[in-house]
Amino acid sequence: MNDLVHVILDEPQSGVWNMAVDEALLEESLRSGTVFLRLYRWSEPTVSLGYFQKETELRHDPRFANLPSVRRLSGGGAILHHHEQTYSCSLPPSHRLAQQPYQLYVEIHAIFAAWLTECGVQITPRGSNSDRKEEPFLCFLREAAPDLIVRGHKILGSAQRRRRGAVLQHGSLLLRASEHTPELFGLCELNPKFPDTIVAADQFAKRLASCLGDVFVTGELPGPVRAKATKLANERVATDSSIAPNWKVPIDQISTD
Numbered sequence: 656m657n658d659l660v661h662v663i664l665d666e667p668q669s670g671v672w673n674m675a676v677d678e679a680l681l682e683e684s685l686r687s688g689t690v691f692l693r694l695y696r697w698s699e700p701t702v703s704l705g706y707f708q709k710e711t712e713l714r715h716d717p718r719f720a721n722l723p724s725v726r727r728l729s730g731g732g733a734i735l736h737h738h739e740q741t742y743s744c745s746l747p748p749s750h751r752l753a754q755q756p757y758q759l760y761v762e763i764h765a766i767f768a769a770w771l772t773e774c775g776v777q778i779t780p781r782g783s784n785s786d787r788k789e790e791p792f793l794c795f796l797r798e799a800a801p802d803l804i805v806r807g808h809k810i811l812g813s814a815q816r817r818r819r820g821a822v823l824q825h826g827s828l829l830l831r832a833s834e835h836t837p838e839l840f841g842l843c844e845l846n847p848k849f850p851d852t853i854v855a856a857d858q859f860a861k862r863l864a865s866c867l868g869d870v871f872v873t874g875e876l877p878g879p880v881r882a883k884a885t886k887l888a889n890e891r892v893a894t895d896s897s898i899a900p901n902w903k904v905p906i907d908q909i910s911t912d
Contacts, residue, residue, distance in 0.1 A: 658750060658868030662860050663693040663876055670701035670725035670736065671888050676876065677743045677825055678728055679883035684745040685821035691745040692864050692871070697736040699723065700835055705731040705794070705814070712792050718835050725891075728823060729814035732794035738831035738841060744867060748820030752867070759824055760801040760813055762866040767811055767828065768803055770859060776846045779804050795829065795839045805845045 665676075673695060680691045702724040704713060713719055713733065722735075744763065746752055752759040764780065771778045785798035795809050803811035813826030829841040830849075842849040857873065864871035876884070 658690050658870075660690045660692050660864040660868040660871040661877075662864055662871050662873045663691065663695075664857070664860060664873060665693060665695035665876070667696040667698040669698055670703060670723055671891055672884065673697065673736075673741070674703065674725050674727060675884040675887035675891070676880070677745075677823055678887055679880045680743065680745040681728070681816065681818055681821055681823040682883060683877065683880050684747045684823075685819055688747040688749060689745075690747065690750060690868055691743075692860065692867060693743045693745075694860055694863075695741050695743075696739070697741070700735060700737040700833060701725060703727045703734050703736060705729065705733060706816075708733060708792075716792065722835065727814070727825075728816040729825065730816075731812075731814045732790060732797045733792055734794045734812075734827055735833055735836050735839075736827065737833035737835065738829070738843075740828045740830060741825065742828075742863065743823060743825035744863075746822045746824075746867070750822075750867075753820060753822045756815055756817065756822060756824075757801075759815070759822065763813065763824065763826070763863065764801050764803055764811060766863050766866060770862060771803075771805075771842075774846075774849060776805060776842060776849060778810075781809070793836065793839070794827075795836075805842065808840045808845060810840075810842055810845070 683689055684691060700722050702713060702719050702722055704726045706727060707730050713724060768778050781798060781802040781804050782800055784800050790797050794812050802809045810829045811826060813824055816823045829839060831841040831843045832839055861871060
């Protein structure tokens with residue numbers, strides 16, 4: 656494989672910043688051929704809308720009326736990011752998994768499944784897609800084959816965005832239920848002994864990185880990526896349109912949420 660994976664372990668940040676960084680990493684992978692893996696959380700409860708979702712759907716649910724919101728690059732249903740671990744990986748067009756987008760879901764989710772099994776969690780992939788004509792608003796009420804399921808509850812879902820052959824995949828692992836969505840159980844409700852504090856440890860990052868490349872190095876966000884993310888975040892704040900689509904590149908994506 657001979658790929659070097661640049662691993663970034665971020666502190667909790669705002670939704671606007673988190674999504675700006677993911678977009679900037681995708682652009683950097685496309686520009687420089689770099690492979691990135693990022694683990695991060697959210698500084699406050701935040702709703703991310705899928706690329707095609709309408710803002711009116713969000714405003715119709717009073718639970719989310721006063722929460723910050725942001726639009727993702729990827730499609731699928733809305734996610735309330737609260738007590739969760741989020742990951743993203745960005746691959747250049749030359750990467751083997753950029754040519755096999757569904758296999759990227761499979762391999763990343765397999766790493767999560769193996770680790771959770773070692774932690775004593777009984778977990779299974781869903782294995783089939785939903786046949787519903789209309790999908791629920793929230794991602795974690797939707798059904799897709801790669802989803803990871805614990806006792807009938809979805810605890811990991813991922814989505815992708817492709818841009819001129821490069822691929823961004825990001826996903827959320829539910830750790831605990833939020834007071835805003837108490838119907839969505841996390842691992843701590845489903846398995847009270849689950850050690851959620853170790854999710855972002857270096858060793859787990861190494862395991863995730865192992866399916867993306869042969870060698871990994873942990874570091875901070877590269878300067879050009881930080882500058883691009885700052886520009887993107889400032890544009891959204893300045894125009895007060897953080898939940899409006901700001902990406903003009905034609906969409907070619909797969910979503911599991």
